[in-house]
Amino acid sequence: MNLVKINFDRCKECGYCIKFCPKGCLSKGDKINKRGYYPPVYDATNCIACGSCARMCPDTVLTVYKDVDVQ
Amino acid sequence: MKAIYEKPQVFTDAITTYCGGCGHGIVGKLIAELIDELDLRENGILVWPIGCSCLSDRYYDMDAFMALHGRAPAAATGIKRADPSKFVLCYQGDGDLVSEGMAEIMHAAIRSEKFTVIFINNAIYGMTGGQMAPTTLEGQYATTAPKGRKEINSGFPVHMAEIMGMMPGVCYSERVTVTNPGNVAKCKRALKKGFENQIAGKGLSFIEILSPCPTGWKMSPLKAMEWVDEVVAKEYPLGLIKDTTKEEN
Secondary structure (H helix, E strand, C coil), X not given: CCEEEECHHHCCCCCHHHHHCCCXXXXXXXXXXXXXXXXXXXXXXXXXXXXXXXXXXXXXCEEEEECCCCC | CEEEEXXXXXXXXXXXXXXXXXHHHHHHHHHHHHHHHCCCCCCEEEEECCCHHHHHHHCECCEEEECCCCCHHHHHHHHHXXXXXXXXXXXXXXXXXXXXXXXXXXXXXXXXXXXXXXXXXXXXXXXXXXXCCCCCCCCCCECCECCCCCHHHHCCCCCHHHHHHCCCCEEEEEEEECCCHHHHHHHHHHHHHHHHHHHCCCCEEEEEEECCCHHHHCCCHHHHXXXXXXXXXXXXXXXXXXXXXXXXX
């Protein structure tokens, strides 16, 4: 299983990760962070861990892991 | 578990002062990745300009210098000449490089200084509130051009990568952008080439990066990215302009 970790308070809600995810794993969130932005929410179902979201993010919000062990 | 993308180690935990969707953030991250990859942290000195990126020394845990308006190439010249073994990176925006410090970059190129210049072209003065820059496109709105830039009053946009390509002292000049993951990869390749040219002691390497400024352009970040691809890249064509290092090999 793949995993994208979101550093909630770094996000500035530009939407690049949502737009450039080829599998539509990220979508607009509805929780506000302490800087007043709405960070995205992640759904691992279709994630291929390509890293496009993290490479496009201007604020290093996202960390991408491949083959995470799930217990 | 394998990490596909992690925060570069040279980065501190500081949150950037850039607006959401700013191209500076993406380029800054590429620089940090390359510093980690090429192991330049101990031996590198970053020269920051005046502009949105002037507080960048807070984001990188390494030596840095903030030069006066447009004088980053002059400061970098001093650093590089004092200690040629150091890796010196000069990072400038378009208001800084083309308007305030045009003479400095020209003379650094004339002297063929052995450092790397990264030029962020977002066609506007970002930090000061969206005034017209020399790189502003014809017809583009700015706070000092409320009816759009007109050639009769303000002349034509400046094509810096082509100008630098004509200078004999410049060994490498390329224009790239950061509008999608493919272009970000190309941008990283161009930056790496510029860094390696300096490490190999070749002449000045110049990389122009077309970058979105959503706040200055009064657009959403996604709209600004499309505007770079559809409008800005038409005026400033992407691609390699000069590379003399190939012929030498």
